[in-house]
Amino acid sequence: MMRFWLRNRILVMLNSQICVQRLLGRVFDTSDNFFDESDEMVALNEMNSEWT
Structure with missing residues (x-):
């Protein structure tokens, strides 16, 4: 939960x-x-895969 x-x-x-x-x-x-959209998406996807 945390x-x-x-x-x-x-x-x-x-x-x-x-x-x-x-x-x-x-x-x-x-x-x-500032970041491109693609850089933002890559960063978010990397974070998502780390947490799952």
């Missing part, structure tokens, strides 16, 4: 960070500083 909760917290933190970065990228138009 492990599942922790995993969800980490995923939520990652997702909110990604959203903030997207918003900042739109506002300041510095998208080259």
Whole structure:
């Protein structure tokens, strides 16, 4: 139960960070500083496979 909760917290933190970065990228138009979608998906998939 604890492990599942922790995993969800980490995923939520990652997702909110990604959203903030997207918003900042739109506002300041510095998208080259941020991850591509594919990098985000790879990172999330790696985390998912570690926890399962």
